[in-house]
Amino acid sequence: MYLKRELLQFSMRHGHAPVSIEHWRGSHTAGLHQFLRCVVAQWPPTAIAGGSSGATGKAICAEYAQWLRERRCLVAETISERTAEAGRFLSWYDERNKASPLSAMAIADVDAYLQSRAPSLRRVSRKGLAQRMRCFLRFVHASGRTERDLALCVMAPTLYAYESIPSALTPDHVSAVLQTARDDQSPKGLRDYAILLLLATYGMRAGEITRLQLNDIDWRTDRIFVCHTKTGSRSILPLMPAVGEAVLAYLRRGRPSTNVREIFIRMRAPYLGFESGSSLYTSTRRRLDAVGVQPDGKRGPHAFRHARAVSLLRDGTPMKIIGDVLGHRSASSTSVYLKLAIEDLRDVALEIPGLAQQGQP
Template sequence: MDHVFQPEPRLQDFAEHLRQHRGNPEGTIKKKLTHIHSFLAFIGAQHRFMRPLLLTDIDDFLMECSRRYARTTTADISCSLRSYLRFLLATGELSSDLAPSVVTPVIRRYEQPLRALPWDDVRRILAAIDRNTPTGLRDYTVLLLMSSYGLGAGEVIRLTLDDIDWQAATLSVMRPKTGVAFVLPLLPALAEALVSYLKHGRPRRALTRHVFLSMRAPHHPLSASSAIRHMLVGHARTAGVTAAYLGSHVLRHTHACRQMEQETSPKVLSDILGHRSPESLSAYVRIATEQLRQLPLPVPR
């Protein structure tokens, strides 16, 4: 192998490759570029860019990652590295294909159950929100949308005023990862919450058509799932709800569990959640099974 690794590779070209040829969304591109930047910084710190890139360089980097991150994160970084190595091969900057030799930590599918809350806890959180304030109206509407439809944080923060069809009573939603759009019925409780927020909560002089905005000028759109997480954690604390994990996807997982308890068709639920296959619901089946242990079920004799 005659490639000499450069300290400043064409990351912009790599980003464009991911965008145009791999169809990756901007969030995924940003994540992969962050991973590759860390890899290049590691190589540069070791002064290894002065000689051809070796598999041992990649192994050393991943070993360092495994000491700092969870297996799932290290596996994600490995995936980014393979993608970058294939790009270097395709552009002639590598003479040998190193991608197949990148070792990835083994992650068993659904080895850990997804996090979900009891439905009563969701009700307590919603009831604890003070809807006499603009911030409370916004937060209540956001969390009600997520718990009622199983929407992810990325889907909620991308909603615009144009996505609401009041005449047809529908809500158009875009999947941030795939760019696929779908339409949901605007339930009466959601319509009431949206009207109340838009009339009395949403800043009137906002220059954007995004639905959910920051409450401080210049009232920019909520831009990250962390805003949703802080929102949920704060209101859960007020409601006295404690959980081992309160991330932005908790309400999505809770919605899935609730729908399965009500025997919603797996195909319908899979379509709502944006899964490619109903088989993806097996993760939620595991949660529901664990919840059944808490019920006084009769034991056959």
């Protein structure tokens, strides 16, 4: 009833339904889940009646996670993403087919699920969704739950190499956001400023920041240890004075009193670390909106990562060092950021003879 009322008020206020119902629902239920964890001994309940969406679905996801870890050798964050997608599909399939076994699953079911998820996703996200579903369907077939390997029937949109230009903030945008956050001396402001400095100084991924623990900073030698979420490798970076001062200010005057080891903590009880890097999106975008920065494309933590890559390129930093700072495993991952150095690329552009004769730039 609560969600129905809130959805009705949203539609009346904006004149349309939310673009992504799942995102809207998550933003309204996150606080409720936090509250229920405080008042209920076990939340969410461990035993849920039903087919694949209940205990059976959890068992399948647990087996799938073990398969991804042992057979595919994937890192923890990728395993979490793929098992989460599997859980969503199993819940959807159970509701659609009235608890039918997976052995009865047809490609029409997979197509219907992809169509239900696609409207709120960009083309690159749709490709990722198709890849996650292919992986899960391979597991379902390999574990003997289906006779046919339905992964071969899943179609994904074609993405061309270097077809798009990553979004990045300008140096002025970064400076404005940092200055505004620095002026906010509230506990939340101290936390956000330290996070933004880590993003702008090292180009860290959001997940790498949320996983930082107290022992990852060596204050005696001024070093910070970063565990890269995508590759699983670790980097040792110098702790810049401004970053160290911002983190210390947050630890002394902004961080809630708690026993958890993560550096950055939620501002509301229970005082725990962030669940994932995506948890930083809202606070980062709020800081961008506060100074009127509306970049094209990404408006979250990753835009700071792109901006840092461009600044290193313009300073003449070798690609290998940029890749090491950003935690890239291959040079191809770093070369994507070359497209962002637009002004530098203009200096090496070749003139078109016909246009040059006509006096056109």
